[in-house]
Amino acid sequence: MQFIKKEQIKAFIKIILSITLLFSCKYPWKKVLAETPWQPTNLTKEHISSIETTPYGIFAGEFSTKYWELPFNGIYFSSDKGMNWVKSGLKYRGVTDIAHTKDIVFATTYYSTTQYPAGLYKSTNWGKDWSHVGPDTPASKVEVLGDTVLLGTYNQGLWISNDLGKSWKRILEGEERMQYIDKIFMDEAIIFVRGHNEYRNFLSSKDNGITWEREEWLEILDAFDFWVYDNLLYIATDYLNIVVSKDFKTIYRLVGNFDSNPVHSLYRIGVNFYAGVLNEASNVLDIYKSTDQGINWESTNLTEAVNTDSLEDIQSITGVPSYIFGLFPGKGVYRKEISFKRDKEPFLGNLWKNQKPNDILNKITSFFDHEYPLLGYGFYSEPSEYTSSTVNFLGQKGKEPEIYYSSHNGYDFALPYGTELTAPYDGIAKGVYCPACGNTILIKHPNGYMTVYMHLQKENLIAQMWEDNIPVNEGDVIGKVGMTGNTTGPHLHFEVRKPDYTIPGWGTGHPSGLTDPFGWQNDFKYDPWAFFKWEDGLGRHTGKASKYLWKEETNLSGIKKAFNGNPLLMDLDNINIQIPSTIYPLPLAFQIAYLTPPTPPESTQKYVEGTALSIV
Numbered sequence: 001m002q003f004i005k006k007e008q009i010k011a012f013i014k015i016i017l018s019i020t021l022l023f024s025c026k027y028p029w030k031k032v033l034a035e036t037p038w039q040p041t042n043l044t045k046e047h048i049s050s051i052e053t054t055p056y057g058i059f060a061g062e063f064s065t066k067y068w069e070l071p072f073n074g075i076y077f078s079s080d081k082g083m084n085w086v087k088s089g090l091k092y093r094g095v096t097d098i099a100h101t102k103d104i105v106f107a108t109t110y111y112s113t114t115q116y117p118a119g120l121y122k123s124t125n126w127g128k129d130w131s132h133v134g135p136d137t138p139a140s141k142v143e144v145l146g147d148t149v150l151l152g153t154y155n156q157g158l159w160i161s162n163d164l165g166k167s168w169k170r171i172l173e174g175e176e177r178m179q180y181i182d183k184i185f186m187d188e189a190i191i192f193v194r195g196h197n198e199y200r201n202f203l204s205s206k207d208n209g210i211t212w213e214r215e216e217w218l219e220i221l222d223a224f225d226f227w228v229y230d231n232l233l234y235i236a237t238d239y240l241n242i243v244v245s246k247d248f249k250t251i252y253r254l255v256g257n258f259d260s261n262p263v264h265s266l267y268r269i270g271v272n273f274y275a276g277v278l279n280e281a282s283n284v285l286d287i288y289k290s291t292d293q294g295i296n297w298e299s300t301n302l303t304e305a306v307n308t309d310s311l312e313d314i315q316s317i318t319g320v321p322s323y324i325f326g327l328f329p330g331k332g333v334y335r336k337e338i339s340f341k342r343d344k345e346p347f348l349g350n351l352w353k354n355q356k357p358n359d360i361l362n363k364i365t366s367f368f369d370h371e372y373p374l375l376g377y378g379f380y381s382e383p384s385e386y387t388s389s390t391v392n393f394l395g396q397k398g399k400e401p402e403i404y405y406s407s408h409n410g411y412d413f414a415l416p417y418g419t420e421l422t423a424p425y426d427g428i429a430k431g432v433y434c435p436a437c438g439n440t441i442l443i444k445h446p447n448g449y450m451t452v453y454m455h456l457q458k459e460n461l462i463a464q465m466w467e468d469n470i471p472v473n474e475g476d477v478i479g480k481v482g483m484t485g486n487t488t489g490p491h492l493h494f495e496v497r498k499p500d501y502t503i504p505g506w507g508t509g510h511p512s513g514l515t516d517p518f519g520w521q522n523d524f525k526y527d528p529w530a531f532f533k534w535e536d537g538l539g540r541h542t543g544k545a546s547k548y549l550w551k552e553e554t555n556l557s558g559i560k561k562a563f564n565g566n567p568l569l570m571d572l573d574n575i576n577i578q579i580p581s582t583i584y585p586l587p588l589a590f591q592i593a594y595l596t597p598p599t600p601p602e603s604t605q606k607y608v609e610g611t612a613l614s615i616v
């Protein structure tokens, strides 16, 4: 019965579709993008089952049933955007899926041994160690959102944890159709779970997995994948291209013109939509891109690079440059460099590339005191004749209670409560709390600068209080504007610091380490701090001239040339390098790079804490 019904609907829909698309040109989706081509990463193994991009790097799982070939069947990890991969645990387990939230990575496994149960594994140190959580049963899928983890299994249905994997409960136990789970989609608005027996069956939950409803329309549509964007539900379907629903219940619009070829996968990054479409005539799959919510599509020219008929997953990494990754069964992981526009610009997302300074300036409620940014510096305070005065970066002097806040070592921005704040650049985050600053995030950036964000809400912090070494990518949400600490209203206190560790006692609180990002970015040449001299318990000091933030070249002025048999000394910020005279002849070339610690593979190698070296 259901089969006939489905065919009738298919035929009817095809008529509607051809009318709808009559006014659009014949093959708008066959246009090819002029972008960098797809290229294989160095993980082109046949049986890669899953990939997951995290701020720390990319995880990939292997699941091969060809046990006579002794497959690794564990997790691979890449910290360089897919070019090199190391083995990172769960050997012989048969990894079927990977998911992550913040600094927790989850992986599902198939094989059970006396030593290792099957099911779900959890790592809180980016794949160094894994511990089993949940039921001992072959697992197929895992998704995580907030503290909720959904675990799909091969014959024990669906399991849920609301405390990030500590306690588990089986749900939908009586549902015959939901014993083997082959798809989980989680969004704040809705969860979809697909069970696979004779047919594909869909259930949804709008209350975080407490109650479930059958979704017959998704079964008729033969839904493959979902995306929620702007309160609309986008559904990749077998023959209806992409279907949009406003109420998550009925079809509101059709988008995409793929000649009724099945859309297997949907992915979004910023305003870019990506769809994996199988051309049924040639049996070759391509990935298409749309920047207008699915109206127009352009080929990313995948077919030439990969020549595949199936796509398991699309993932991405943002940064400089950004990439999307495709996982193709039987072929492995490929990547493509992309550019994209964020759909909404959260505050600070593009601070340093800011085209309209006024957009930023209008939000400032207190300037950085360019003359005496000495707050928190124990050895010196503002001279009494200048008390309560501030020099802003325009060189203008203002007095309280204007928007000047004397001895202010940062900028205050008036922003709506809950405004998302994003990392302006990659770095390592730390969460700290003090009664005056409230919930605070510090990000150490690779160029030696540190950015500081105070008075944040307790929720949505990228690093919890006193958590350290949380990697962040440019554009990651690091927290939300709140009212913790000394505040009279919701605002962000934002600081940029450049600690000077070469002078004892001159840590992050030292005045020369407190820097003004705006003063440097503009043509305002006058920088009073550069000419300021003072004397205190630590001796005589002069303020440092500001440089162009972020574009500051590595300081090579400390190099002492090494002639006459003397060793070469290099003094780079807080790093001292000595090169013995015996390693010449000149010339020498140096490449200075900031390394992320490697993940030790399952071998005798050991990572030595605090270094970037692996000792074999």
Ligand SMILES: [Zn+2]
Pocket (backbone or CB within 6 Å): 366, 408, 410, 411, 412, 492, 493, 494
């Ligand atoms: Zn402030």
